[in-house]
Amino acid sequence: MRAIRLYFRFFVIQLKSMMQHKASFFFTVLGQFLVSFNVFLGVTFMMERFHEVQGFTYPEVLLCFSITLMAYTLAETFFRSFDTFNQMIGNGEFDRILLRPGSCIFLVLCSKIELTRIGRLLQAAVMLVYGVTKSGIIWTPMRAFTLFLMILGGTLVFASIYIIFASICFFTLEGLEFMNVFTDGAREYGK
Incomplete structure (x- = not known):
């Protein structure tokens, strides 16, 4: 419970910071x-x-696209700090995190929440609603739960890639652009 309150506090701090420049945020x-x-x-x-593409209609393609886009956007929103971990190590910010009480992974996670991805998340939600309503799929509670698990699982896959990227940064700070093949490449493949 303490971790949730602390995360919410970091979230509010990040939001206030971004709202200092409302036009830039917008x-x-x-x-x-x-x-x-x-x-x-x-x-x-x-x-x-x-x-249609190999038997998939427009709403079904949009449903797949929106699931991938939403999963990637959620991972990028909440796990973006692991993608910029090489900068944290390079400028000494990670050393400060090591001195703080608490889990290093949690503190890195809280250090950057990318709220500017809300625009992409909104679009993914609109496309998801359109795809769900127009796809012709008969939605049962189990199918809705499966859809939720698909989004959650996709988010965790992208977040795991960010964490792997961060762990590699302990060995090399430069030349990790190949990780973008897995994050951006997977997102593009899902489109």
Whole structure:
């Protein structure tokens, strides 16, 4: 319970920090929305031309796309600090974390919460609702639970990749761009 209160406190601090520059926050959220909206338009135009992809209809493709986008966005929102871990080691910020009481992993997790990804998360939610309602799938509680587990599992997979990236940073600080193949590449593959 103490960890949840502490995480919420870090969350509020990050939110207040971002709200110091409201215009920057708004335009970053808008930019995140527009970048993923561009990909959505690409999928829409492709599906207008071909109508289905290996038996999958437009709503079903959007459902798959929204699940992947939501999982990646949740991981990037809450686990982004592990993606920038090499900078924490390089500038000595991790040394300060080692001196603080508490779990180092928890403190690294709390050090950066990327709330500007809300635009992408909003788009993923809208596409998910559209895909769920228009896909023709008969939704039962078990299928809804499976959908929830798909999003949670995808988030944990992307978060695990970020944590693996952070653990490799103890051995080398530079040249870890290959990890983007797994994070950004997996997100693009899901589209």
